[in-house]
Ligand SMILES: [Fe+2]
């Protein structure tokens with residue numbers, strides 16, 4: 001195939017006001033503007049979105065899944081970060 | 096669908112046994128496997144093959160229906176058919192993207208289809224000579240696809256499962272619009288009813304073949320079940336489809352081209368006659384009524400669209416160059 005590879009883009013869609021953008025999938029397009037248009041056609045054919053972000057896949061830095069334990073372990077022992085760690089008498093009511 | 100179980104054998108794994116065991120434990124715990132996670136080579140290969148075959152099926156699947164877009168009997172039917180075919184193109188794109196997360200390029204995948212190395216669902220190698228076929232495809236082919244795709248929403252590979260969820264949401268429209276076309280014909284003039292019946296006679300057996308070889312004949316099912324790529328056997332899905340579809344056909348006053356089809360009161364299932372596996376194998380191997388025509392049409396569309404892709408790239412380059420020049424001028 002003689003064609004130049006089209007860059008890959010990750011598509012994020014905000015489905016309703018007040019919600020954050022969520023990853024919907026990816027697509028190929030020559031530039032950001034065409035990526036947006038393609039994302040409109042591919043991922044929002046039934047009013048799934050109010051706003052679209054497209055990001056070059058190559059611009060994303062991801063954590064390494066093999067480091068998962070080291071990366072997230074420190075939070076496991078910090079139970080005092082959760083509300084249930086603290087005793088509040090029933091008489092005080094909901095807090 | 097159209098992730099049809101084709102005759103491909105999963106390779107014996109040469110992976111590290113400790114890693115394999117840890118991987119299987121994740122699968123058993125219903126964890127999703129993501130693209131950057133460690134996975135056995137066989138798992139990766141099986142998924143690339145299955146997801147890309149599925150993507151090719153969506154893309155080739157646009158052809159038999161595309162055949163009728165310009166000849167739909169009303170504007171409403173034309174708009175619906177156009178929207179359905181557009182959805183199928185979208186399904187192909189979601190699936191190609193899912194396959195690409197496993198380290199294959201879109202170009203390689205498309206090339207495999209065009210060169211005849213890759214397979215796609217046998218059903219799309221049958222012709223669509225009448226308008227009733229548009230109804231029959233929606234009702235039966237998309238109906239069979241739904242049966243197969245719903246369990247795939249829980250398949251173990253994350254990107255594939257997420258693509259399937261999106262696809263399943265769109266399939267219900269496909270099946271309902273198809274059934275409505277068949278219903279309209281079945282309640283129409285005697286000639287229209289005959290058209291519907293004739294179409295059902297042609298599509299019933301090929302639709303049953305969409306689920307792939309019977310369990311006794313498919314060698315790679317076990318490993319795929321263990322990896323939870325697949326969750327139900329071919330025969331189990333086929334039975335579900337028959338049980339759901341036969342009453343829908345009878346409701347319209349249509350008959351199925353199977354003299355052995357009968358309801359078993361004891362099991363609560365419809366029993367069917369022998370499927371012609373020789374025909375299935377012929378179609379899968381490229382000898383179906385339209386195999387050559389389909390691939391030819393795909394290659395033609397791809398080649399004739401090359402200038403659009405080239406122009407888009409040239410336009411993007413020009414715009415990037417202009418932006419860069421403006422930045423330099425401003426500095
Ligand atoms: Fe589809």
Ligand SMILES: [Fe+2]
Nearest residue numbers: 183237266269
């Ligand atoms: Fe469909």
